[in-house]
Amino acid sequence: MAASAKSGNVIARYLPVYFVLLAISFLEVFLAYQHFSTAGLLAVLLFLAVCGGALAVMYFMHLAQERRSLFLTLIPAIIFVLLMMNMIWTDSFRLLHMRPFAH
């Protein structure tokens, strides 16, 4: 019985995170229908997605409760890889502006 009561508490404990994640999702849909430029909308949506993702990793996946060494091993590595992937953009813009039919 005590175990069941404690188990109910974990849902209540994570409900704020759950509602914030839902709010972020609804906010994203709302913003998508506002008159932003594509680049502006991309920046806003990415920022919100990163916030939601960080909440999920830190609280749902309990990374906040693990040793800092695990955080320092995983997160800088993924950020480094994601930053390195950004080198493709110059080529994609080149393709858009230098294709024959663009002239």
Add this chain to the structure above:
Amino acid sequence: MSESEVAMHGNGALLEASPYAIPSRKLIMWLFLLSDAVTFAALLFGYGYLRTASSDWPTPFKFNPSILNVMIMTIVLITSSLTMLGAVDAAKLGDKLKAKRFLWSTILLGVIFAGLHIREWLSLIDEGVRLFQNPWGSPLFGAAFFSITGMHLLHVTCGFVAIAVVSRLYTRGRLTAGHVETMGLYWHFVDLVWMFVVPLVYLLNISR
């Protein structure tokens, strides 16, 4: 000596203490998720590359049915993360019945998500979208859309099948609460990926 004690303090003179203070299976799951995150990132970057380089990228997603469907899918998936948390917690407390109920709730929500996902696919296929063609513009749209969402759907499907196996073996006493927790990490990751797929693949391509 418990698993966590071994992870924290090592096992006598034979094993060093883990620098992360977690069991090996959990560390391996984290490393798998790291590599899987890079895979999804590569897919999303590839999609971004194609979208930027195409002058006639289509924007086919109407509020009803596509975006509405996606919102329901998001609610279902985030709720399944909450039930997974309940399962992990109940398993840690040794309440097998409650853990099983939460795990099967998670599976049910995963199946509903997959059903909605397939409904979305069928709706687009009905409008003429295929892997290498669509009625609106760049033929690469179908390839990018079905690759990314298909990869995610594959993860969801593997996830609820794996949860069913873990649930069965855990209730029979062949797996521990640690296994349920590791399974939970995977399921939350599937949820995490969806948070990036929705804005980048759907919301940036809404029909105005």
